[in-house]
Amino acid sequence: MSASTPRLKGLTVEEARARMLAAVTPLPAESIALAEADGRVLAQPVIAHRDQPPFDASAMDGWAVRRADLAAETTLRIVGESAAGHGYVQPLKAGEAVRIFTGAPIPAGADLVVIQEEAVREGETVRLGPAGQPNHVRPRGGDFHTGETLLAAGVKLDPWRLSLAAAAGQAALSVARRPRIVLLATGEELAQPGDTPGPFQIFESGGVGLAAMIRRWGGEPHRLAATGDDIAAIADAVREVQADLIVTVGGASVGDHDLVKPALETLGLTLAVETINIRPGKPTWFGTLGAKTPGGGRRVLGLPGNPASAFVCAELFLKSLVLAMLGADPAPRLELIALAQSLPANGPREHWARARITPGGVRAFADQDSSLVTVFAQADALLRRAANAPAAGEGELVEILRLERG
Numbered sequence: 001m002s003a004s005t006p007r008l009k010g011l012t013v014e015e016a017r018a019r020m021l022a023a024v025t026p027l028p029a030e031s032i033a034l035a036e037a038d039g040r041v042l043a044q045p046v047i048a049h050r051d052q053p054p055f056d057a058s059a060m061d062g063w064a065v066r067r068a069d070l071a072a073e074t075t076l077r078i079v080g081e082s083a084a085g086h087g088y089v090q091p092l093k094a095g096e097a098v099r100i101f102t103g104a105p106i107p108a109g110a111d112l113v114v115i116q117e118e119a120v121r122e123g124e125t126v127r128l129g130p131a132g133q134p135n136h137v138r139p140r141g142g143d144f145h146t147g148e149t150l151l152a153a154g155v156k157l158d159p160w161r162l163s164l165a166a167a168a169g170q171a172a173l174s175v176a177r178r179p180r181i182v183l184l185a186t187g188e189e190l191a192q193p194g195d196t197p198g199p200f201q202i203f204e205s206g207g208v209g210l211a212a213m214i215r216r217w218g219g220e221p222h223r224l225a226a227t228g229d230d231i232a233a234i235a236d237a238v239r240e241v242q243a244d245l246i247v248t249v250g251g252a253s254v255g256d257h258d259l260v261k262p263a264l265e266t267l268g269l270t271l272a273v274e275t276i277n278i279r280p281g282k283p284t285w286f287g288t289l290g291a292k293t294p295g296g297g298r299r300v301l302g303l304p305g306n307p308a309s310a311f312v313c314a315e316l317f318l319k320s321l322v323l324a325m326l327g328a329d330p331a332p333r334l335e336l337i338a339l340a341q342s343l344p345a346n347g348p349r350e351h352w353a354r355a356r357i358t359p360g361g362v363r364a365f366a367d368q369d370s371s372l373v374t375v376f377a378q379a380d381a382l383l384r385r386a387a388n389a390p391a392a393g394e395g396e397l398v399e400i401l402r403l404e405r406g
């Protein structure tokens with residue numbers, strides 16, 4: 001291999017992800033109504049154009065007064081009312097009190113709100129205790145100030161953040177366009193759920209899960225009809241596809257019937273990743289179709305057919321690609337957690353074990369075969385073991401990637 005030819009096989013997880021991310025850029029922005037923006041990623045920051053609260057406001061129902069008026073016990077003349085949405089407009093003079101409610105503006109001249117439980121109303125006057133009691137005034141701008149960045153570009157919107165954007169008065173938000181991701185499952189053995197499988201067929205289970213993952217991560221999945229293990233059929237299925245990313249499932253390995261790469265070679269496939277030093281998911285690959293044509297070509301991620309291999313590599317690579325196209329941080333968020341068991345030394349491939357988080361720490365499932373959909377359905381984390389990691393004892397901290405489970 002010459003120095004200028006990059007190594008394509010046995011890449012580390014980080015190397016492979018970096019190669020993939022180098023091939024994608026954030027998608028253009030679009031403006032959408034605030035109420036439609038849950039789950040979308042901001043393309044432009046949300047900036048405050050007003051202070052919140054926009055005036056000094058009462059935090060309690062009580063009495064707005066002048067602190068200087070308060071002695072050991074004071075009786076003040078009630079001159080009016082300030083309710084939420086309706087202020088008391090005259091400045092407060094010495095010896096006066098204004099009845100005030102939560103959220104209402106503090107009248108000019110007042111600098112103290114006394115909670116009503118600490119006061120006794122006597123007709124047109126109110127009797128208050130000594131000064132020095134807690135002040136129930138929320139200062140203007142106490143939540144945010146004009147000009148402040150409330151939500152940065154790249155932030156994913158959720159119910160709390162939508163509410164913040166609403167509090168800033170935003171009716172529409174600039175968000176990244178959803179990446180259109182086309183999924184193609186391949187394999188003679190695949191029957192669709194609902195169809196009658198042949199004697200040596202299994203139901204296709206990868207596509208529906210991957211499409212749901214893509215949707216949750218902010219992409220727009222489109223599933224093609226599965227093809228058999230046939231070079232011409234696979235090439236025909238992909239030839240006219242318009243997508244920000246094409247994801248194939250199965251046919252990634254080295255068997256005589258693993259034909260996805262040979263099929264896409266007929267469409268000008270240039271590989272950036274050929275295999276990854278990972279378990280499960282070693283045959284995962286990434287490349288570009290017709291890269292030498294103007295526009296850079298269409299990107300393709302090849303996932304292995306084993307469901308756990310496909311799903312682990314979707315979590316580790318496909319999710320990063322989706323986030324990068326959305327302009328969000330693509331790095332998986334790993335956490336440290338104690339082992340609830342001891343683990344033997346790891347082999348030469350970086351292992352992402354399906355695991356469960358228990359009150360005593362994280363525990364890997366005993367059977368890590370990559371075909372097991374039952375195990376994946378119960379896992380709530382992936383436990384990372386570095387290539388050749390030594391044996392680990394119970395209580396030792398390990399890295400996990402938490403899965404979004406209900």
Ligand SMILES: Nc1nc2c(c(=O)[nH]1)N[C@H]1C(S)=C(S)[C@@H](COP(=O)(O)OP(=O)(O)OC[C@H]3O[C@@H](n4cnc5c(N)ncnc54)[C@H](O)[C@@H]3O)O[C@H]1N2
Pocket residue numbers: 185186187189190202203204205206207249250251252253254255258280281282283303304305306307309370371
């Ligand atoms: N001689 C070698 N054999 C294999 C190697 C190797 O390095 N040398 N790698 C193994 C590893 S690791 C994996 S992972 C698999 C992945 O192979 P493929 O991507 O080519 O996947 P298939 O052969 O098409 O399928 C594997 C397995 O998964 C089932 N499958 C496929 N697609 C789906 C789907 N959409 N839904 C549900 N199940 C699916 C398929 O029936 C197979 O059982 O290769 C090893 N072999």
Ligand code: MOO
Pocket residue numbers: 278279280281282283304306308309370
């Ligand atoms: O990498 Mo394969 O995914 O070990 O089964």
